[in-house]
Structure formats: structure tokens, C-alpha cells
Amino acid sequence: MMNKYKEIDDQYIAHCYARFPICIKSGQGAYVFDTEGKKYLDFTAGIGVNGLGYAYQPWVQAVQKQAANLAHISNLFYNEPVLELAQKLVKRTGMSRVFFQNSGAESNEGAIKVAHKYANDTYHGQRNEILTLVNSFHGRTMETLVATGQDVFHQKFDPFPTGFDYVVANSIESLEAKVNEHTEAIMMEMVQGEGGVNALDPAFVQKVQEICDAKDILLIIDEVQTGIGRTGTFFAYEQYGIHPDIVSFAKGIANGIPMGGVLLSEKVKDVINYGDHGSTFAGNPLAAAAANVVMDTMTPTFLEEVKEKGQLIKTSIEKMPHVKSVTGLGMMIGVELDGLDAKEVLAKCRDKGVLFLTAKTKIRMLPPLIMTTSEIQEGMKVLQSVLEEM
Numbered sequence: 001m002m003n004k005y006k007e008i009d010d011q012y013i014a015h016c017y018a019r020f021p022i023c024i025k026s027g028q029g030a031y032v033f034d035t036e037g038k039k040y041l042d043f044t045a046g047i048g049v050n051g052l053g054y055a056y057q058p059w060v061q062a063v064q065k066q067a068a069n070l071a072h073i074s075n076l077f078y079n080e081p082v083l084e085l086a087q088k089l090v091k092r093t094g095m096s097r098v099f100f101q102n103s104g105a106e107s108n109e110g111a112i113k114v115a116h117k118y119a120n121d122t123y124h125g126q127r128n129e130i131l132t133l134v135n136s137f138h139g140r141t142m143e144t145l146v147a148t149g150q151d152v153f154h155q156k157f158d159p160f161p162t163g164f165d166y167v168v169a170n171s172i173e174s175l176e177a178k179v180n181e182h183t184e185a186i187m188m189e190m191v192q193g194e195g196g197v198n199a200l201d202p203a204f205v206q207k208v209q210e211i212c213d214a215k216d217i218l219l220i221i222d223e224v225q226t227g228i229g230r231t232g233t234f235f236a237y238e239q240y241g242i243h244p245d246i247v248s249f250a251k252g253i254a255n256g257i258p259m260g261g262v263l264l265s266e267k268v269k270d271v272i273n274y275g276d277h278g279s280t281f282a283g284n285p286l287a288a289a290a291a292n293v294v295m296d297t298m299t300p301t302f303l304e305e306v307k308e309k310g311q312l313i314k315t316s317i318e319k320m321p322h323v324k325s326v327t328g329l330g331m332m333i334g335v336e337l338d339g340l341d342a343k344e345v346l347a348k349c350r351d352k353g354v355l356f357l358t359a360k361t362k363i364r365m366l367p368p369l370i371m372t373t374s375e376i377q378e379g380m381k382v383l384q385s386v387l388e389e390m
């Protein structure tokens with residue numbers, strides 16, 4: 001049966017993805033079901049998208065209602081769901097304005113455009129460089145590929161845009177060496193997700209903030225993977241006590257309807273003006289109605305539970321065989337193994353009905369935030385048994 005899917009995929013879809021050998025048909029809560037009816041406990045959540053899990057009833061009802069009413073209207077008109085969402089985002093974060101996008105990479109493109117325009121408006125061409133971190137990941141568009149601080153992404157697609165340089169994460173020495181009179185912005189993830197689930201050191205983050213404040217360098221935080229409750233606060237940067245100028249987000253914001261966005265602080269809220277930026281689908285009413293449900297669900301209690309459940313996962317894993325270290329924040333977790341192949345572990349867990357991801361050589365977990373403690377325990381039991389067998 002699986003061969004049928006693989007053959008069609010190979011023949012008709014460009015070979016972008018090496019997929020797991022299962023075809024997912026439906027989902028319920030923290031579980032997904034394949035076309036053969038097999039049930040899996042899902043610690044992947046569409047790579048950090050389905051925070052509210054699958055078929056979450058308030059979300060389903062809001063999306064159905066909006067689809068029946070008005071799925072799309074252009075940005076030439078006002079629409080109520082996006083106005084509601086913008087107010088919720090701005091009031092919640094203390095930022096001043098937001099604009100919407102359709103993906104993480106596109107949101108980072110938007111953030112970079114704001115930084116360039118601010119630099120052009122304020123420093124008239126003198127500042128033209130953005131610093132990002134080694135081992136970061138910011139997306140797959142041309143600009144965000146270069147923003148991504150990994151050489152492996154800087155191949156095959158020449159000519160690449162210019163204007164980026166890379167600071168070694170957590171090295172204040174490297175930071176001070178790279179900042180110069182052309183630096184317009186510093187862009188970083190609070191927990192490097194694709195790079196291996198590594199949370200930044202608070203002292204390094206404080207230093208970045210200090211330098212940005214002193215030199216009027218814009219601080220851009222990429223919350224595409226860490227945002228929308230994933231780490232136990234609405235945005236991960238809240239745990240570092242910083243005040244970014246620009247925040248990009250996507251993934252979890254609409255729980256599975258493509259949406260992203262960029263939040264702007266008071267300093268940069270007027271940088272983008274009529275005609276400077278736009279996108280046909282950005283902030284469309286269907287995605288916004290879905291996102292409004294997500295926003296309403298992120299109560300302090302919900303976020304506190306994310307922290308507690310993340311801690312439960314961490315403490316369970318720390319006791320398991322072959323585990324060298326457990327990293328991450330909240331329900332964004334990386335597991336370093338003592339030489340075992342994470343992909344092999346994943347395959348064995350999958351056979352036993354539990355799905356995990358990898359990040360570099362680690363096992364990575366981005367479960368739906370609504371996963372219950374008993375479901376977590378069920379998943380941890382399977383991981384434990386697989387690691388004991390290896």
C-alpha cells in the first residue's frame with residue numbers, strides 16, 4: 001500500500017522532501033491516524049504548528065463558520081477577523097503594530113525589509129548589514145537562506161543576496177568582533193530549533209540587547225518555531241527580559257492554516273508605509289479566524305501547563321538509557337544521544353505508534369501543546385523501551 005503513495009509522490013511532486021513511510025489521513029487531539037487505520041501519538045505537531053492538536057473543536061467551528069461566510073477577501077478591504085487578531089497580538093505583546101504574512105520565511109523577509117528600510121531612512125545607506133547567529137535557521141527563500149547561519153544552506157543557488165554576517169551563538173567575544181558601523185540589525189532565535197534545540201545563554205542575550213540599545217541597532221527575534229506558547233510563554237523572548245524591535249512569527253499562530261506575521265515596536269511602527277509591502281493572502285479572514293481561536297486559548301493557565309508538561313518530558317527523558325543531554329524550553333525539546341542514530345530510534349518508535357522529529361543528530365519533540373500528561377507518559381514509555389532495546 002505504501003508503495004502506491006511513494007510512487008505517485010516520486011513521479012508527480014518535485015523531490016523536496018524525504019518523507020516518513022506513512023500517509024496520514026486524520027487527527028484527533030494529540031493523535032494522528034494513517035491510511036491503514038494505525039494510530040500514532042504525535043510529538044511532531046506538523047513541525048511545531050498544531051499547538052491545539054488536531055480537530056480542536058473551537059478551531060474547527062471557527063474555521064467552518066468563516067469558510068462558509070468569507071474565506072478570502074483582498075487587502076483592499078477591511079475584514080473583521082484580522083482587525084480582531086491584530087488588536088489581540090498588539091495588546092498581548094506590548095508591540096505597536098503588526099503586519100501579516102503566510103509563512104515563517106516570508107515573515108523573516110518582512111522583518112529584514114523593515115530593518116533595511118529603517119537603516120535607509122535613518123542612516124542613508126551607511127548601515128547595510130544584518131548579523132545572525134551561526135547554526136541559526138531562518139527559512140528557505142533566497143534572503144532567509146543567507147540569513148541562516150549554516151554553510152550547507154549557502155550552496156547550489158548562486159547568486160545569493162549579500163548583507164549578512166554571522167556571530168557565534170553565546171560568544172560575546174564573537175558578537176563584539178562582528179558588530180561594526182555598518183550593522184543595522186541583529187536577528188536570532190531564542191532557542192535554535194533546526195540547529196539542534198539550543199537555548200541561548202541569558203548573559204549573551206542581555207549583551208545583544210545592551211549593544212542594540214547603545215548603538216541603535218535593531219533587534220529582530222525570530223519566533224517562528226519558539227512562538228505562540230511553544231516554550232511556555234507566548235513568545236520565548238519574554239523569558240529573557242528583552243525588548244525586541246521586530247518579532248517574526250508563523251507556524252502555530254493559526255494552528256494549521258498558513259499564516260505568519262511581523263510585530264513592530266514603537267520605534268519601527270511607521271517604517272512600512274502604504275505601497276511598501278503587501279501580499280495577496282496575508283491576513284486573510286480564514287487564517288485570521290483560526291488564529292483568533294489560538295490567541296484566545298493561550299491563557300496564563302494554558303502556558304503554565306506547557307511549562308509543567310515540558311518539565312515532565314525532560315525529567316522522564318533524563319533517566320533513560322543512552323541519553324547524554326536534554327535541551328530546550330517548554331514543549332520544545334532536544335535529546336542528545338550517546339552515539340545512537342536518532343533516525344533509527346525514530347523508526348523504532350514509529351513502529352510502536354509514537355512519532356518524533358530530529359534536529360541535526362538529536363531527537364526533537366514539538367508535541368501539540370494540548371497533549372495531556374498521561375499521553376506524555378505513554379509516549380515516554382515507548383521511547384524508554386526503544387532506548388532499552390538498543
Ligand SMILES: Cc1ncc(COP(=O)(O)O)c(C=O)c1O
Nearest residue numbers: 103104105137138139193224225
Ligand atoms: C526559526 C525558524 N524561522 C523560520 C522558519 C521558516 O518557516 P517556514 O517553513 O514557515 O517558511 C522556520 C522553519 O522551521 C524556523 O524554525
